[in-house]
């Protein structure tokens with residue numbers, strides 16, 4: 091604490107969490123969070139137009155605009171929105187949650203400026219048709235077509251993010267040195283540290299892909315091997331999803347605590363699961379290269395199956411231990427009837443909890459199951475580049491990560507923006523509306539993809555009349571898009587109106603609607619605290635997973651008949 095006073099850092103004490111909040115960190119968290127929301131708005135406008143184009147009966151946009159907006163949507167959502175939000179999360183975890191000052195906030199503003207400028211530049215290039223190359227910008231298309239300023243924008247954004255991550259690490263180092271908190275890192279911060287470590291090599295890999303591509307678009311070099319670009323692009327693009335994953339799981343633990351005051355059943359096991367991410371998850375990136383001819387079958391299978399399953403194990407540990415933590419704390423509160431009384435009595439009307447529940451469901455049951463299945467070399471042969479792929483990642487990254495981040499934002503408003511959350515009644519419904527919409531988007535995409543509809547197609551009618559129930563699947567995608575867009579507009583309205591027009595006030599409670607009942611100090615020995623309901627849910631999940639996986643092999647077996 092002495093160090094803080096020496097440096098004249100302004101702190102306030104949060105009346106609810108008792109955290110010592112560095113006001114400079116608070117301002118940076120606000121700026122990064124608002125930038126994230128603006129990106130979400132832009133990406134969301136593109137999203138509904140894309141969904142209404144893929145709904146073949148409407149086919150709204152002409153192809154040029156479809157591809158332009160597809161590029162903008164991919165970048166604004168998957169890169170700009172998510173990364174700005176994560177930088178806000180890192181400053182929150184590294185400074186606020188550790189009661190420490192944010193080291194060198196000026197550098198934080200430089201990082202913010204680079205990211206914001208880079209994002210604006212990329213958007214201008216994409217929207218003025220100077221970079222209609224998809225967010226992947228594969229070689230040789232990418233550097234033949236895209237303006238060098240497109241690459242410059244992406245590189246500035248990535249370097250700015252790297253600076254922000256660096257600031258986070260220096261901040262936690264100083265916090266540790268000054269002993270601003272007791273004991274080891276809180277689990278949530280530990281999750282952010284893992285996300286930060288993954289972010290470092292992710293962003294460096296991005297530079298290895300994008301810097302030569304920019305050099306080529308400037309004419310400084312003549313060739314850039316497509317396989318080289320793809321390899322490094324995906325050492326950036328896939329691990330970026332693992333940053334999202336680690337940050338999302340950290341947010342899951344945070345919300346579990348906020349909404350239920352539940353601690354993890356085994357904190358050691360949860361930490362171990364985070365370490366599994368760190369060690370194994372980037373190997374799974376090879377699933378993007380499963381159709382690349384230059385790589386051996388053994389290399390592909392080792393990385394996408396054996397190695398990746400260790401990372402999947404990490405996710406399963408989290409996904410089973412969080413409901414178990416909820417069940418144990420609910421049982422302590424006396425909800426011990428049958429297997430599922432604890433479950434029925436969960437705070438379904440609390441916005442953060444609703445977001446957590448929807449996020450865990452969509453991430454695990456749809457995103458996770460389809461991802462592991464399609465990552466299998468053989469099954470990938472029929473799903474690669476079909477709509478099944480965006481079907482999978484909309485469940486994972488939108489249904490999972492974006493919804494978790496939305497839920498978390500509701501708490502940042504009273505705690506960090508120090509404003510009253512307006513439209514709380516909407517906030518209670520928003521995760522369900524958005525989640526239901528995204529579920530339909532995802533299922534529509536997956537079922538269309540299974541019938542062979544390709545991703546990134548403005549219009550599939552050129553290939554002749556669609557077979558089977560393709561039209562129905564695409565209609566489900568379109569209707570889901572309308573519902574999800576409604577949920578997105580609800581979120582943006584709640585957040586932006588609260589941030590700009592909500593009455594200023596200090597937070598007075600951790601939760602927004604449902605205050606959890608206190609947990610009794612002494613629990614009689616005969617109360618059954620074992621999470622038996624969770625165990626049943628886990629078994630059902632594993633059975634569903636196995637059935638889906640085997641059904642895919644069965645379908646694959648019906649694709650080519652040997653004999």
Ligand code: HEM
Pocket residue numbers: 134137138140141144160161163164167168172224225226477480484487488492531544545546547570571572574575578
């Ligand atoms: C209202 C919510 C959303 C809707 C309705 C929506 C819809 C769509 C549609 C229709 C496509 C085009 C698929 C294709 O034809 O291949 C797409 C692509 C994509 N979306 Fe979304 N999306 C939404 C939110 C998000 C969010 C929040 C993210 C990321 C966090 C995201 C990431 C992506 C990515 C990375 C692509 C692929 C771009 C490409 O192929 O280059 N989407 N989305």
Ligand SMILES: [Cu+2]
Pocket residue numbers: 327328331375377378
């Ligand atoms: Cu991937």
